[in-house]
Amino acid sequence: MSIELWYWPDIPGRGEFVRLFMEGAEIEYEDMAREQDADALVEHMHALDGIRPFAPPYIVDGDLCIGQTAHILAYLSDKYGLGSGELETDLQLIQLQLDISDLISEVHSVHHPIASSLYYADQMDAAFERAQEFRANRIPKFLIHFDNAMAVHGGPYSLGQQWTHVDTSLFQVMEGLDYMFPNYMKKMQGTWANLEGLQAALPEIDGVADYLASERRMEFNEDGIFRHYEELDEQ
Ligand SMILES: N[C@@H](CCC(=O)N[C@@H](CS)C(=O)NCC(=O)O)C(=O)O
Structure with missing residues (x-):
């Protein structure tokens, strides 16, 4: 079963940290809000039961729903045996x-x-x-x-x-x-x-190279986390 990734569709943001890892590891996933839209993400998040993620990104893996970027990455790393084993x-x-x-x-x-x-x-x-x-x-x-x-x-x-x-x-x-x-x-x-x-x-x-060359890799933009404003850089 593939992992569902839920993140805002128009910015790389924190979702990109999860995406890049899954692409590198060649983990099968669906980028849900990119396939649908931001409204679908909001609707999905509010329809979740129990303790919900505070904010995207979150993943759904079968019955599990996991939020917080670092926590998601630790979970995926463990699940797919991509840590040190120690x-x-x-x-x-x-x-x-x-x-x-x-x-x-x-x-x-x-x-x-x-x-x-x-x-x-x-x-x-x-x-x-x-x-x-x-x-x-x-x-x-x-x-x-x-x-x-x-x-x-x-x-x-x-x-x-x-x-x-x-x-x-x-x-x-x-x-x-x-x-x-x-x-x-x-x-x-x-x-x-x-x-x-x-x-x-x-x-x-390999997985990273394929991903970076694909249309799935989104450019940074001024709605995301890393934004370029000339006046904020070294002059
Ligand atoms: N600590 C969380 C932060 C999540 C977060 O701030 N997500 C942003 C998008 S990158 C968001 O949608 N925030 C909505 C809010 O803070 O109200 C993580 O690392 O995943």
Whole structure:
């Protein structure tokens, strides 16, 4: 039975972290709201019984419904035997995935520092200040942390020659930051060489290569999480 992925149809957003992992691992899935539309997603989410996901992405696998990006990836990794097979290492990989969730939340707060419900245009001044702080302190702190983690098993992937859910997510983070802050990321090139090595290596995985070349791979856009606003980048 294929996995149902439920996520907003017009942005890569957090759904892309789940999609990229499933594509890389060649897991059969249906992208439900892309096949239908956003209304179908809202309707489906509200019709769920019991403890419902707070927000998309979520997956349905038979009787199971699972929300939270990091949690979904940990579940899929376990189900398809794509972890290390060793508890301590698998927990560390999930820990990194949760660190990535924290970073993604901060990425969103760069262009929406006051409220998600307001337009970017209504909070541009605060966004400008937030972006400066984010580039100066938060990106280096997170990326150096991930870069160090990538060195532990020798690279290019988080388990050396074996890739995991952490690699597809860090690839998406690097692609997203390149899109969001092209000047800054160019200036910092070489600072997180292990992550750059991963970014180059991941597209060599068959499932990832097929996916990136397909129409299923969505471009970043200014409705998603990684947005490019020139004024927020390094000048
Ligand atoms: N921590 C959750 C966050 C989920 C989330 O914020 N989803 C966004 C789309 S990327 C959403 O639809 N949020 C609606 C809301 O927060 O009201 C995760 O990592 O999956």
